[in-house]
Amino acid sequence: MATRTVARKVKLGRLERPAITGVLVREVVNFSSYWRSATFSSTVEPTVYLLAFGFGFGSLVSTIGGYDYVDFVGTGVVATAVLFSSAFPAMFGTFVKYQFQRTYDAILAAPVDTEELVTAEALWIATRAAIYGNVPMIVAMFFGLDPSWGMLAVPFIAFVCGFGWANFGIAVSGFAKSIENFSYIISAVLTPLFLVAGTFFPIDQLPEWAQVLANFNPLYQCVELVRSAVFGWEGWVDLARLGALVLFGLLMWRVAIYAMQRKLVT
Amino acid sequence: MTGKLEVVGSELAIRLRGVVKRYGPITAVNGLDLDVPEGTCVGLLGPNGAGKSTTMRLLTAQSIADEGELQVLGYRLPEESKPARAECGVVPQLDNLDVTLTVEQNLLVFAHLYRIARHERRAAIESALEMANLVDRRDSRVDKLSGGMRRRLLIARALVHRPRLVLLDEPTVGLDPQVRQELWALIDALRAEGTTILMSTHYIEEAQRLADTVLIMSHGSAVAAGPPAELVVEHAGREAIEVYGSPAKLAEAEREARAAGYQTRRTGTSISVLGVDGADGRAPEGERRAANLEDVFVLLTGEEIE
Numbered sequence: 101m102a103t104r105t106v107a108r109k110v111k112l113g114r115l116e117r118p119a120i121t122g123v124l125v126r127e128v129v130n131f132s133s134y135w136r137s138a139t140f141s142s143t144v145e146p147t148v149y150l151l152a153f154g155f156g157f158g159s160l161v162s163t164i165g166g167y168d169y170v171d172f173v174g175t176g177v178v179a180t181a182v183l184f185s186s187a188f189p190a191m192f193g194t195f196v197k198y199q200f201q202r203t204y205d206a207i208l209a210a211p212v213d214t215e216e217l218v219t220a221e222a223l224w225i226a227t228r229a230a231i232y233g234n235v236p237m238i239v240a241m242f243f244g245l246d247p248s249w250g251m252l253a254v255p256f257i258a259f260v261c262g263f264g265w266a267n268f269g270i271a272v273s274g275f276a277k278s279i280e281n282f283s284y285i286i287s288a289v290l291t292p293l294f295l296v297a298g299t300f301f302p303i304d305q306l307p308e309w310a311q312v313l314a315n316f317n318p319l320y321q322c323v324e325l326v327r328s329a330v331f332g333w334e335g336w337v338d339l340a341r342l343g344a345l346v347l348f349g350l351l352m353w354r355v356a357i358y359a360m361q362r363k364l365v366t
Numbered sequence: 367m368t369g370k371l372e373v374v375g376s377e378l379a380i381r382l383r384g385v386v387k388r389y390g391p392i393t394a395v396n397g398l399d400l401d402v403p404e405g406t407c408v409g410l411l412g413p414n415g416a417g418k419s420t421t422m423r424l425l426t427a428q429s430i431a432d433e434g435e436l437q438v439l440g441y442r443l444p445e446e447s448k449p450a451r452a453e454c455g456v457v458p459q460l461d462n463l464d465v466t467l468t469v470e471q472n473l474l475v476f477a478h479l480y481r482i483a484r485h486e487r488r489a490a491i492e493s494a495l496e497m498a499n500l501v502d503r504r505d506s507r508v509d510k511l512s513g514g515m516r517r518r519l520l521i522a523r524a525l526v527h528r529p530r531l532v533l534l535d536e537p538t539v540g541l542d543p544q545v546r547q548e549l550w551a552l553i554d555a556l557r558a559e560g561t562t563i564l565m566s567t568h569y570i571e572e573a574q575r576l577a578d579t580v581l582i583m584s585h586g587s588a589v590a591a592g593p594p595a596e597l598v599v600e601h602a603g604r605e606a607i608e609v610y611g612s613p614a615k616l617a618e619a620e621r622e623a624r625a626a627g628y629q630t631r632r633t634g635t636s637i638s639v640l641g642v643d644g645a646d647g648r649a650p651e652g653e654r655r656a657a658n659l660e661d662v663f664v665l666l667t668g669e670e671i672e
Contacts, residue, residue: 113448122479126464129475133466202462209426209456210479211448366389366429 115219119212123220126207138189142232146181150174150236153300154243165302167331174240175330176299178233178254179261179322183294185232186225186262190269194221194360195279204364214361222266222353229262230255237330250329257329260345261322267352274359298323318348377404378437379531379562380425385434387420387586394420396586398434402564404530407557409577409594410566411663417586418566419459422535425564426451439531452481455524459535459566461516465509469500469519472508473526480527490526498522498552514545521552532556534565538572550575570660580659584667594659601665602657603641609652610636619650631664640665 131138150173158169165172197203207217234254241247272285296303296310297319303311314320321341328338380402387395395417402408410418423429425438427447436443441450463472473491482490495501498518508516517537524532537553538546546569553576557563567573573580574594581591590597598604609619616637623630623639628649631638640661642649 118481119479122475122481125478126475129467129471130464201464202458202460203464205428205458205460206456206462207479208428209451209454209458210476211452211481212479213448364428366423 114213115216119216120220120223122210122212123207123217124224126203127221127224138185138228139232142181142185142228143235145184146177146236147239149180150177150239153177154240157300165304167327168244170240170243171245171331172302172327173300174236174243174245175327176297176323177236177240178258178326179297179319180294180299181236182229182233182258182262182322183265183290183319186229186265187269187272187290189228190221190225190266191273191276191282191285192279193225194270194273195276195282198273198364199279204360208364214364215357217364218267218270218357218360219353221270222263222356225266225269226259226263229266230259233258233262237326245330248330250331250333253329254326257322257325257342257345260342260349261318264318264345264349264352267349267356270356271352271359274356274363293317293319296320318345321345321348378402379404379439380408380564381435381437382421382424383435385421385424385436386432387417387424387429388432393586395424395431398583398587400581400588402531402562404562405560406578407553407563407565407576409573409580410564410583411568411570411573411577411580411659412566412583413568416568416583418568418583419535420586421583422456422533422564422566425533426454426456452527453530455527455529455532457521457524457532457534457537459539461520463508463516463519463523466507468505468507469511470495470504472519472523476523476526482527490528494522494526497525497555513541514548517541517545517549518552521549525556529561531562531564534563536566536568538567538569546572570658570663574659582663582666589666590662597662598657598659602661603643604657605642605654606657606661607639607642607649607652607654608633608636609639609650619652623650629665631661 153173154170158173161169163169198205204217208214237245237251237254272282276282296306296314297317298314299319303314303320306314321344325338325341325345328334378401380400382398382400385395385398386393398417398421400421410421412418420429424431424436425443427444430444438447438450439453441447443450464475467475470491473494474487477487477490495504498521500515500519500522503511503515508519511519521537534553538549541549550572553563553565557576565572565576577594579592580594580597582589582597590601592600609616611619616632619639620630620632620637623637626649628642629640631640638661639649639652640657642654
């Protein structure tokens with residue numbers, strides 16, 4: 101096709117920094133008007149999980165897999181916090197921005213392409229996830245989790261994982277016909293993944309097929325990486341986990357761009 | 367390298383040739399040709415559904431044409447749309463401001479999106495505020511503004527980077543007459559500065575007042591183009607007769623006028639008998655008035671506008 105070849109030849113300025121910065125500036129300026137509620141929900145929710153499971157369950161089991169139960173849950177819920185502060189805002193925020201506020205129409209009329217728009221939005225959400233993801237760990241420290249140098253890697257892990265889930269959320273939003281469709285994704289995808297991630301109980305108690313499947317769950321990889329960071333690295337295994345998260349992020353990034361391109365450029 | 371196209375002998379800010387855009391079974395734009403010379407204001411006039419908004423979206427590559435050639439500021443679309451967009455300002459039909467931000471914050475965001483250099487940002491925002499007469503409201507949140515102010519901010523936002531070309535999609539739709547006139551003054555000032563404008567509208571008066579050239583659109587293509595006054599003379603003559611009366615009388619007048627070979631249109635309370643210059647007695651009795659763009663529109667398309 102003739103047009104295709106032209107497009108390739110003139111593919112100038114993809115992923116330009118000024119375009120990404122512009123979209124990020126919009127998010128940062130907007131954040132100043134809603135940071136309280138965002139911070140509240142992103143910190144209170146995982147803390148509630150932490151307290152409920154830590155004390156509720158923790159009174160029945162004192163140690164699990166060699167960890168104090170509070171330490172086990174406090175590190176595990178980091179992934180939950182990342183999920184809650186990335187996939188959910190991405191799904192709902194994206195939908196609201198193109199459907200109700202028509203923000204993306206305004207942005208794409210400026211010298212910004214869909215690819216840059218999606219990338220900037222995902223980077224922004226991932227940054228928030230990298231910050232909010234630490235909350236459960238910090239709360240757990242008040243309940244006896246010992247500090248360690250590896251904890252400094254947790255924001256980075258949260259960022260990589262958050263980037264993937266942010267793009268997942270954007271993609272879902274791009275494919276969804278209405279905001280009600282999100283319930284299918286939340287019930288059928290996110291809830292199971294969230295429960296079978298080794299957050300609240302170790303997955304080696306699950307049937308073997310479920311254990312194998314869990315390896316494909318990015319949340320599980322995130323949970324395990326965070327535990328390694330806090331309690332001690334496991335070498336190649338951790339590197340493989342990080343690789344899996346990076347792969348998840350890149351894959352979701354391209355899917356999100358595809359979905360939004362389809363939605364926004366008609 | 368972007369490299370502008372060598373458009374031979376052209377000072378055209380926009381040049382469309384044979385543009386077709388389909389959405390499933392619907393053809394929204396159907397073989398549209400459009401020229402917007404630099405430094406002029408061109409009005410796209412047509413009823414809802416004529417393809418005006420689709421044309422606007424094509425110009426920012428937010429819709430991709432199925433057929434035809436599109437050039438904006440010498441850039442070929444859609445592949446070179448990004449540099450073209452950098453030099454365009456777009457005022458959308460539907461308000462898409464960030465409502466929880468202040469007036470100034472909205473402008474700041476777009477100063478970034480349009481890549482205004484850091485040291486020029488302040489001045490650019492100030493001059494946009496002044497242009498839109500919003501200096502006093504700079505710290506107001508958008509959701510606290512009136513409809514007219516929001517629309518002015520929408521225009522200011524499109525002008526913050528001093529674009530060469532401004533696309534206005536139904537700039538005064540849904541506003542009351544006083545606010546509309548305020549906006550006309552704003553658009554007129556822009557025009558006086560030499561900014562090229564493409565404006566879509568379904569308000570005849572708006573097109574007549576602001577546009578140097580009007581392109582009448584119907585069912586996705588252009589049916590006539592020219593300066594409003596010339597279009598009127600060419601297609602509707604100089605005068606029309608307005609016949610008032612009871613519905614029965616109107617129906618009769620309509621029948622008579624048609625029998626005498628005149629074209630007519632209903633305007634609710636009256637019948638307009640068109641093209642009655644040098645009337646030779648065949649035309650029905652009524653009030654004579656100057657022909658207008660609306661008459662042209664009806665004559666050319668057989669459709670009522672609005």
